[in-house]
Amino acid sequence: MKNYTTLKDISNISELIKEGILLKMNPFEFKDLGKHKTLVMLFFNSSLRTRLSTEKAAKNLGMDVMILNVNDAWNLEFEDGTIMNMDKSEHIKEAAQVISQYADIIAVRAFPTLKDKAKDESEFVINNFKKYATVPIVNMESSTAHPLQALADAITISELTEKAKPKVVLSWAPHPKALPQAVANSFVEMMQDLDVDLTITHPQGYELSEKITKSTTINYNQEDALKDADFVYVKNWSNYNDYGKILNNDENWMMTKAKLGKAKFMHCLPVRRNVVVEDSVLDSDQSVVIKQANNRTFAVQVVLKQLLENL
Ligand code: CP
Numbered sequence: 001m002k003n004y005t006t007l008k009d010i011s012n013i014s015e016l017i018k019e020g021i022l023l024k025m026n027p028f029e030f031k032d033l034g035k036h037k038t039l040v041m042l043f044f045n046s047s048l049r050t051r052l053s054t055e056k057a058a059k060n061l062g063m064d065v066m067i068l069n070v071n072d073a074w075n076l077e078f079e080d081g082t083i084m085n086m087d088k089s090e091h092i093k094e095a096a097q098v099i100s101q102y103a104d105i106i107a108v109r110a111f112p113t114l115k116d117k118a119k120d121e122s123e124f125v126i127n128n129f130k131k132y133a134t135v136p137i138v139n140m141e142s143s144t145a146h147p148l149q150a151l152a153d154a155i156t157i158s159e160l161t162e163k164a165k166p167k168v169v170l171s172w173a174p175h176p177k178a179l180p181q182a183v184a185n186s187f188v189e190m191m192q193d194l195d196v197d198l199t200i201t202h203p204q205g206y207e208l209s210e211k212i213t214k215s216t217t218i219n220y221n222q223e224d225a226l227k228d229a230d231f232v233y234v235k236n237w238s239n240y241n242d243y244g245k246i247l248n249n250d251e252n253w254m255m256t257k258a259k260l261g262k263a264k265f266m267h268c269l270p271v272r273r274n275v276v277v278e279d280s281v282l283d284s285d286q287s288v289v290i291k292q293a294n295n296r297t298f299a300v301q302v303v304l305k306q307l308l309e310n311l
Contacts, residue, residue: 001306005126005139007147007186013154013193020155020295020302027060027301033308034063040103041067041140044110044125049269049296050140050148054107057301061308066102078124096132105136105307112143112180114244120144136307138300141182149268150186151299154194156292157231160264165195166230169263171222172202173276174249175236183268184237185212192216201225203248208240222253229263234277257281264288 003009010016023029039058043051055065070076076095077088084091099106110125120143130137139147157166168191170184189212191198199217200208207218219225226232234255239245255265255277265277265287273279281287 001136001303001310003130003137004147004303004307005123005130005137005142006145007150007189007193009147010151013190016151016302016306017155017158019305020151020298021159023060023301023305024155024295024298027298030305031060031062033305034058034061036064037062037104037308037311038064038066038102039105039107039304040099041065041107042070042099042109042129043067043140044070044108045141047109047140049293050109053293053296054138054140054148054300054304057297057304060297060301061304063104063304063308078128092128093132096129097134100134103135104311105138105304106133107138107140108142109140110142112182112244114178114180114238117243136311138303138307141180143180144182144185145189146182146186146268147190148296148300148303149183150190151303152292152295153187153233153266153268154190155295155299156266156288157194157196159295160288160291161230163230165197167197167199167228168231168233169225169229170198170200170233170235171226171255172206172253173234173236173255174251174253175246175272175276176249178238178244178246179236181208181212181237181240184208184235187233187235188212188216196231199225199229203250203253205241205247206237206239208237223259226259226261226263229261231266232260232263233266234271235267236276251275254278255281257284260286262286266292269293 074089112120126142
């Protein structure tokens with residue numbers, strides 16, 4: 001692996017999942033692999049799980065870690081050929097090369113604008129880091145993708161499934177804020193690569209990009225979609241077609257114990273209780289969200305391990 005910016009960087013997903021599960025059993029097996037190597041983590045946005053699990057994973061591999069909240073640094077310019085006489089103080093061309101001198105791997109979190117669809121879809125932050133940095137880049141959630149979360153989700157389903165081909169449902173939920181499509185996009189793409197029966201359910205108008213959903217079943221009837229589900233992944237996303245807008249916040253789409261049936265409940269967290277999902281689901285044994293969050297460490301650890309092996 002040379003970079004981990006999209007799921008396309010994975011050459012063999014079942015091997016990667018197996019390796020992640022083995023690392024979970026013996027997290028310090030490769031504790032010297034990252035000795036004298038530094039991971040620089042750059043955050044343009046908030047994080048709890050990604051920040052702590054990535055630091056923990058890097059330390060499990062013996063790496064040093066430096067973290068920069070980019071909003072505390074110089075305001076970066078990403079456009080080429082601009083006259084920088086406004087609020088942007090430093091160009092990505094210099095910044096990425098400079099950071100590369102301090103880092104062996106750079107991890108970046110940069111959410112979408114949710115205003116300029118074309119700009120977000122160009123993945124201008126992560127792709128400019130990839131273009132100008134001289135070390136591998138890891139995506140800690142970009143405008144359109146959250147591949148570390150998707151890998152942790154795949155590990156969680158692989159560990160917990162009792163069936164060769166489980167039914168997995170991605171169910172949209174209401175939310176007061178406009179959220180990105182990144183988690184849903186990567187979850188769908190990851191599930192398409194696994195041996196699962198995948199259904200997406202959401203109100204009409206909340207279709208994800210067809211480039212993501214391809215031929216995946218979409219059922220606008222949530223109750224019907226949830227029938228016989230083994231895993232229900234609940235997530236809000238703002239509108240993709242009327243980009244970044246909240247068009248429907250129907251509370252009837254909230255996940256309840258009655259709707260969940262016997263399925264396991266998944267969510268990437270953070271989650272708003274009694275808006276996205278009711279307490280009785282999160283507080284039940286059917287919720288696997290804490291296990292999912294734990295698997296974030298081993299998902300990123302297996303990615304860092306493969307990147308270190310290729311340095
Ligand atoms: N799921 C996830 O990425 O969590 P954080 O935003 O807290 O990192």
